[in-house]
Each structure stands twice: as C-alpha cells, then as structure tokens.
Amino acid sequence: MINKEDLTLYHFASCPYCVRVRRHLLEDAIQIREKDILVDPSARQELMDIGGKTQVPCLVIDGEPMYESADIVKWFEINKDKIQ
Numbered sequence: 001m002i003n004k005e006d007l008t009l010y011h012f013a014s015c016p017y018c019v020r021v022r023r024h025l026l027e028d029a030i031q032i033r034e035k036d037i038l039v040d041p042s043a044r045q046e047l048m049d050i051g052g053k054t055q056v057p058c059l060v061i062d063g064e065p066m067y068e069s070a071d072i073v074k075w076f077e078i079n080k081d082k083i084q
C-alpha cells in the first residue's frame with residue numbers, strides 16, 4: 001500500500017503539463033497533497049531542494065522526485081488502487 005501522505009504533487013495553475021496531471025487526478029478521484037510553486041515560494045524552494053530544479057509537474061513519492069507528466073499519469077494508472 002502507498003500512504004497518500006507520502007505523495008506530493010508540485011505544480012502551478014497555468015502549466016499545461018500540470019493541468020494534464022491534475023485532470024487525471026480529478027477524473028480518478030485521487031486526492032493527494034498539491035503544492036503550487038508560484039503561489040508558495042517555500043514549495044518552490046522545497047522542490048529545488050528535492051530535485052535540484054523547478055520543473056513541474058513533479059510528483060514526489062516518499063522523497064523521490066518523478067518528472068514528466070506522461071510518467072506521472074502512468075504511475076497513477078498503475079498505482080491508484082494501492083493509494084490509501
């Protein structure tokens with residue numbers, strides 16, 4: 001099982017790749033912590049500290065960053081039933 005507390009999606013509102021991921025989460029009713037790096041400067045710094053860059057979307061899974069919207073969507077497709 002995957003604890004949703006171990007998942008964070010870093011994103012920003014107008015990023016089309018982030019929209020793609022957030023739409024997928026919405027359609028599958030997956031609720032995880034989301035941090036907008038343009039609204040929250042500390043989230044932007046966190047993302048920098050974790051992965052050394054500010055590319056979004058970034059899904060952090062138990063401290064490990066995953067970039068690329070297609071990979072993130074695929075990860076949720078594979079793992080959605082394990083998230084609790």
Ligand SMILES: N[C@@H](CCC(=O)N[C@@H](CS)C(=O)NCC(=O)O)C(=O)O
Nearest residue numbers: 015016017054055056057068069070
């Ligand atoms: N191929 C990537 C593209 C992601 C991307 O280009 N994100 C832009 C925002 S729309 C970004 O983070 N640019 C700033 C940066 O790379 O630091 C994906 O599909 O996730």
